[in-house]
Amino acid sequence: MxxxxxxxxxxxxxxxxxxxxxxxxxxxxxxxxxxxxxxxxxxxxxxxxxxxxxxxxxxxxxxxxxxxxxxxxxxxxxxxxxxxxxxxxxxxxxxxxxxxxxxxxxxxxxxxxxxxxxxxxxxxxxxxxxxxxxxxxxxxxxxxxxxxxxxxxxxxxxxxxxLAGAIAAGRTQTPPRVLFILSLQGGRIMAAGADTAAQGIIELAGGVNALSGFNGYQQVSDEAVLLADPDVILMMDRSGEHAAEATDILTHPVLGQTRAAQTGAILHQPGLLLLGFGPRTPQAVEALSAAFRQAQG
The missing domain is CATH 3.40.50.1980 (Nitrogenase molybdenum iron protein domain)
Structure with a gap:
């Protein structure tokens, strides 16, 4: 061996x-x-x-x-x-x-x-x-x-x-608070907590996870989302039953009330690029950092 x-x-x-x-x-x-x-x-x-x-x-x-x-x-x-x-x-x-x-x-x-x-x-x-x-x-x-x-x-x-260059270029004075949504199936919000690829890439790109207090991907309550009130909502580009478009966010009874929805700061990124943590992660950080800056105006 x-x-x-x-x-x-x-x-x-x-x-x-x-x-x-x-x-x-x-x-x-x-x-x-x-x-x-x-x-x-x-x-x-x-x-x-x-x-x-x-x-x-x-x-x-x-x-x-x-x-x-x-x-x-x-x-x-x-x-x-x-x-x-x-x-x-x-x-x-x-x-x-x-x-x-x-x-x-x-x-x-x-x-x-x-x-x-x-x-x-x-x-x-x-x-x-x-x-x-x-x-x-x-x-x-x-x-x-x-x-x-x-x-x-x-x-x-x-x-x-x-990666070092992408991280340095992505830093801002006020890191955006980002809610990563894995799924909106049936209107239920499945979001990312600690020890996830989603939180990892958010932090590398200069943001912070808007949710805390749990690990992995879990269904979260309406109250938790409203309390978090994220600056940015981030999702994967995907198809099928787990897909969610910007219109789904805007019309959702809870997500539609968040700052991210009201300012239009709703981002989609390719899933493997975003969460893979492979050789293309520097490109993922660059793209996400740029999207954060644009979302913040």
């Missing part, structure tokens, strides 16, 4: 598996011997930021598949899709016969990850996080797993320099 500063290439075995899952593991073990010394050539990326990093390192030609969240760069869309990163099936993952899996922390479900570990497929867990240090850790782990440390060091230097 090879360990690095941020992650581990796992080939260890865990608790005994159910017979059906064990059979899948045996089949996967026949696809590739863990003793193989050559660099991996059939790489599966799980996590949008992970896939972006692989391409940014110039290693996109080694990818044989990706997960549903991996939507950038555009050429990633041509790869087979093994499913949503937190709802993977062993069959879907093993069907692309990877010899290396790069999985963002939290990939799952746990039963699927147990099958993959028992199959002795090289698996690098890429740590999740929502600050500059986390981006460096992600790049470092992926570059180590792909055996391109020099390219990783160059990419880290580029991203660190660009």
């Amino acid at each position: 090879a360990a690095g500063p941020f992650g581990t290439l796992r080939t260890q075995r865990r608790a005994p598996l159910k017979p059906a899952l064990l059979m899948l593991a045996v089949i996967a073990g026949q696809m590739r011997s863990p003793a193989q010394a050559d660099p991996a050539e059939r790489v599966l990326a799980l996590g949008g930021a992970v896939t972006e990093i692989v391409y940014a390192l110039g290693q996109g030609d080694r990818l044989v598949a990706r997960d549903t969240t991996s939507t950038y760069p555009p050429e990633a869309a041509a790869l087979p899709d093994v499913g949503y990163v937190r709802a993977l099936s062993p069959e879907g993952v093993l069907s692309v016969a990877p010899d290396l899996i790069l999985a963002i922390e939290g990939s799952g479900p746990p039963e699927t990850m147990e099958v993959l570990r028992a199959a002795d497929i090289a698996l690098a867990t890429v740590p999740e996080g929502y600050d500059a240090t986390a981006i460096v850790a992600k790049i470092t782990v992926v570059a180590q797993a792909l055996e391109v440390p020099e390219a990783g060091a160059r990419l880290v230097a580029e991203v660190e320099a660009a």
Whole structure:
């Protein structure tokens, strides 16, 4: 088992598996011997930021598949899709016969990850996080797993320099108070608290989270939103049942009363760019900082 500063290439075995899952593991073990010394050539990326990093390192030609969240760069869309990163099936993952899996922390479900570990497929867990240090850790782990440390060091230097510049340029005397809305399904407000990618990017861009007192993404009360009275409302560009347009905010009985709605400070940003915390985070910070300044007049 090879360990690095941020992650581990796992080939260890865990608790005994159910017979059906064990059979899948045996089949996967026949696809590739863990003793193989050559660099991996059939790489599966799980996590949008992970896939972006692989391409940014110039290693996109080694990818044989990706997960549903991996939507950038555009050429990633041509790869087979093994499913949503937190709802993977062993069959879907093993069907692309990877010899290396790069999985963002939290990939799952746990039963699927147990099958993959028992199959002795090289698996690098890429740590999740929502600050500059986390981006460096992600790049470092992926570059180590792909055996391109020099390219990783160059990419880290580029991203660190660009991010520092974007953060410095985005500072204002009065940080805007920002409400990030994940969903408005059924009129219920699902918003971001602490320890979220949303709060992380808001802070890097020079704002502050308008809500406090809870972690993760949770449904919040009308009273909490009215008390927060955000300067800016931020949402992802998205489609489907979780999508929300500016008109939905303006006509909402609670959100329509906020300062953000009354001044028209309602922002939409691409989801993976905004919340991915990958190589494009400096661009996300620049775009969001500019939007904050414009919203504040």
